[in-house]
Amino acid sequence: MSVSSLQHEELVQLLEVLCEDRLDRQQAARLEELVLGDPEARTLYLEYISLHGTLYWDAARGGVEESELELRVSDVAVASPVTATRGDRRRARAVVAAAAAAVLLVAVGLAMWPSAAPRGSGIVDTDPNRPNRPNRPDGPAVVDGGNGSKVLVDPAPRQPASIVAAPGRQLSNKVTPGSTAKGAVAVPEITSPNPPSTGIRPREGSLAGIVGFVDDRVANGWQDNEMTASEVASDSEWLRRVYLDIVGHIPPANDVIAFLKDRRAEKRAEVIDRLLDDTDYIRHSSTVWSNLLVGRGARREVNRGALEKFLRESFARNRPWNEVVGELVAARGRNDENGATNFLLAHLNNDATPATAITARLFLGTRVQCTQCHNHPFNNSRQQQFHGLSAFFKSTRAAAVGGSEAFELISEPFDGAAYYEDRQGVLHMAPARLAGQRVDLKGVENPRAELARLMTGGSDPRLARAMVNRTWARLLGHGFTSPVDDMGPHNPPSHPEVLDRLAREFVASGFDVKQLVRWICSTRAYGLTSRMTAENTLDDPATGGQPLFSRVYTKPMSVEQLYDSLLVATQADRITASDWESVAANRRRWQSQFVYSFETDENDEAVNFDGTITQAMMMMNGPLIREALSLQPGSYFHQVVHERGSDVDRVKRLCLSALGRYPSSAEMKAIGEMLPLRPTAQARQTPASGPLAEGLEDVFWAYLNSSEFITVP
Amino acid sequence: MGSLLVTEVRITSESSADGSDAGTTMAAPRDEFIKLFTRYQRRVFLYILSQVPNPVDAEEIHQEANVIIWRKFDHFELGTNFLAWSCQIANYEVLKYRERKRRDRHLFSDEFVRQVASDAVEQADELEQRRQHLAVCLSKLRSNDLELIQQRYSAGESGKSVAELIGRPINSVYQSLSRIRRTLLECVNRQIRAQATP
Numbered sequence: 001m002s003v004s005s006l007q008h009e010e011l012v013q014l015l016e017v018l019c020e021d022r023l024d025r026q027q028a029a030r031l032e033e034l035v036l037g038d039p040e041a042r043t044l045y046l047e048y049i050s051l052h053g054t055l056y057w058d059a060a061r062g063g064v065e066e067s068e069l070e071l072r073v074s075d076v077a078v079a080s081p082v083t084a085t086r087g088d089r090r091r092a093r094a095v096v097a098a099a100a101a102a103v104l105l106v107a108v109g110l111a112m113w114p115s116a117a118p119r120g121s122g123i124v125d126t127d128p129n130r131p132n133r134p135n136r137p138d139g140p141a142v143v144d145g146g147n148g149s150k151v152l153v154d155p156a157p158r159q160p161a162s163i164v165a166a167p168g169r170q171l172s173n174k175v176t177p178g179s180t181a182k183g184a185v186a187v188p189e190i191t192s193p194n195p196p197s198t199g200i201r202p203r204e205g206s207l208a209g210i211v212g213f214v215d216d217r218v219a220n221g222w223q224d225n226e227m228t229a230s231e232v233a234s235d236s237e238w239l240r241r242v243y244l245d246i247v248g249h250i251p252p253a254n255d256v257i258a259f260l261k262d263r264r265a266e267k268r269a270e271v272i273d274r275l276l277d278d279t280d281y282i283r284h285s286s287t288v289w290s291n292l293l294v295g296r297g298a299r300r301e302v303n304r305g306a307l308e309k310f311l312r313e314s315f316a317r318n319r320p321w322n323e324v325v326g327e328l329v330a331a332r333g334r335n336d337e338n339g340a341t342n343f344l345l346a347h348l349n350n351d352a353t354p355a356t357a358i359t360a361r362l363f364l365g366t367r368v369q370c371t372q373c374h375n376h377p378f379n380n381s382r383q384q385q386f387h388g389l390s391a392f393f394k395s396t397r398a399a400a401v402g403g404s405e406a407f408e409l410i411s412e413p414f415d416g417a418a419y420y421e422d423r424q425g426v427l428h429m430a431p432a433r434l435a436g437q438r439v440d441l442k443g444v445e446n447p448r449a450e451l452a453r454l455m456t457g458g459s460d461p462r463l464a465r466a467m468v469n470r471t472w473a474r475l476l477g478h479g480f481t482s483p484v485d486d487m488g489p490h491n492p493p494s495h496p497e498v499l500d501r502l503a504r505e506f507v508a509s510g511f512d513v514k515q516l517v518r519w520i521c522s523t524r525a526y527g528l529t530s531r532m533t534a535e536n537t538l539d540d541p542a543t544g545g546q547p548l549f550s551r552v553y554t555k556p557m558s559v560e561q562l563y564d565s566l567l568v569a570t571q572a573d574r575i576t577a578s579d580w581e582s583v584a585a586n587r588r589r590w591q592s593q594f595v596y597s598f599e600t601d602e603n604d605e606a607v608n609f610d611g612t613i614t615q616a617m618m619m620m621n622g623p624l625i626r627e628a629l630s631l632q633p634g635s636y637f638h639q640v641v642h643e644r645g646s647d648v649d650r651v652k653r654l655c656l657s658a659l660g661r662y663p664s665s666a667e668m669k670a671i672g673e674m675l676p677l678r679p680t681a682q683a684r685q686t687p688a689s690g691p692l693a694e695g696l697e698d699v700f701w702a703y704l705n706s707s708e709f710i711t712v713p
Numbered sequence: 714m715g716s717l718l719v720t721e722v723r724i725t726s727e728s729s730a731d732g733s734d735a736g737t738t739m740a741a742p743r744d745e746f747i748k749l750f751t752r753y754q755r756r757v758f759l760y761i762l763s764q765v766p767n768p769v770d771a772e773e774i775h776q777e778a779n780v781i782i783w784r785k786f787d788h789f790e791l792g793t794n795f796l797a798w799s800c801q802i803a804n805y806e807v808l809k810y811r812e813r814k815r816r817d818r819h820l821f822s823d824e825f826v827r828q829v830a831s832d833a834v835e836q837a838d839e840l841e842q843r844r845q846h847l848a849v850c851l852s853k854l855r856s857n858d859l860e861l862i863q864q865r866y867s868a869g870e871s872g873k874s875v876a877e878l879i880g881r882p883i884n885s886v887y888q889s890l891s892r893i894r895r896t897l898l899e900c901v902n903r904q905i906r907a908q909a910t911p
Contacts, residue, residue, distance in 0.1 A: 053771070
């Protein structure tokens, strides 16, 4: 699988080059080799070319369906192919397009519509006796060709610029206190008129529609609570947040500068798209999920590398979430060959209790572990429920593979039930069940495959809801429920309509994880500053209340985010110039200092990483920081000291790199008092050295060790 | 070989050039033929494009093929596979084109072209289905993306010319286009899967 997915990526890249007509001889040869070598590659080739060709074909025809054309095409079409001559640039398909146009001027709808939604709908006038609609400047026309034939003039009917509101616009709208709710209502409404009689609802599934709905509902919550939301986040705050959230590290100084300079309304939307396409999105998502799936600590049975590889491949191809979960739950085989097996291999201790609990919690947003021993006092989950779920895991075993360090995850057929004693000591049998549905597992070869099918088949909404809630929480700093993975009826969500809609759209999108992130990052709430105002101090879920998302709640960086951000800020990795694998290994070694794990029902971990003294010492004195601040060529600090520019510029660059913003005037003043900054002309001539260089080092060190640095704003 | 075919063609439908004989006895099969011709225009184009991946070249070939298809329309037996029949004609035109361009640029090998051509016919129905999903997927694009992809694919444009037009660096436009096409491909795959497992 790994080989073919690598080749898949290579082939897609070549196809992209091909689509833009830039393929050179060597690339062409490689493309041939790939395509001829594998039937799947051939299919991909054809799918890509047909996508390319269809876009090309349809773009010039305004997306008119052939089925519509053929109804009335005969009158005109007969004449045209015969008159077509070699040099005719407007090719045969223009004939068809124009033929259609002559008879059925595509009406209002298409011109008003962003592309595809109403295609094939009832807006085409098929009545030949009806006069053409008044000529619009962009409509095709039939012109007398002079020799008795009709010449069809195709004015290249382009779709007009879409009128769907660009999400960037919503994001960059300055929200003035008092106008918030009104603004949120206005945005989605301008997206589109309803299509005439098509029954298609174009706003379903569209970014603007979803985001508009969410903004609307969230703003209602502010209104209901008589609260004014915080201001829109500054560009530097927002950029730092979105980088840390999507790619897992702070933005490099150059990206910050470019972003701050950019004055276009759509720049935020563009950054979201670009980051989702960045390879670090893949890496960060894999890190987040491997931590959730198996924790950070090392376990003998777990091959973390293989699991991360599985996740990387899944996120790289943006595989549907239900598919990924299905594979994790149903996985069998060697843990070095099938990375997905490592999830359950990590949790088979204690009679697979953790396996049951974590599967329910992570993927279904349901906490069942307390019901292992007793019926839940507040909600209607029962012991039966826990054991019904655990039955699916009963026959799952880990086996060491002889002659290697690998483990194998096996499923054996069994009688299909779990047995447990209640607190009175009565023995019960719990047949396998999910969401109240009993499943007969007798003789089933892999009971977990059954479970995976039931969980991910779409009839159980919990899979989508759990993922939406978790993703929302990861981005906004708080979920719709708290804890994020306890979504039972006893714990109602703060914004049920938003959760429902996002979950529904997530399912409709085919469990598209990237889309989900894109939707949430495009909401108005995500674009707000994390600073409280006098008006919304009450919106503080950390104190136990319901979140209103009138601001973004700050999050501490994870150890991985911190490590990777330090590398971005200091370019320390460029000094020791090493490959990806050893960077990852270094990071694991580094973070292991902070992590302790316990063998519990949930295999909990404590991350001793919360701005405590331990962490501070580690940060301040660790070799990472030492290297970063050294004057070795390659490091960012070395560059700053040696570059041409004033000393004030040097300070600015250090601040940009560490905190993603320019230094405040107060900071600048304090620094000016401490450092022997030189006159600009002199500073431009010679690099900083001596006490000045040491002073700059102190400044950088202070920035890197500030609480601002370790916070996701 | 291709030129042989052309000389063989009997010119049959001159009389219908002005479309005035719609009521004659020829009308019924002709109408049927027109329907088929129209319906399969795009698929024939895509078939050619799989072998000659430059759309402008493919279009020229398609146009030549169309002339032949029209001239030969009374050779076509209604009820047989129109697409296969048209693709055969298109095939000769592709061969002629490749013959002309033999010394030109980077052509794919004969083996490659044979293989993808035969796959393309086999998978014509699946590809057609994908095209319907593409319409849905286009509607899900962000408006900026939709605009960019429409600009890229309007007549005569290329990634390069669009970059010049909108004043963005060419590589960033290539990147965006690549991202959008990948998104569309992924989306279509998803739609297909969603349909397969309701």
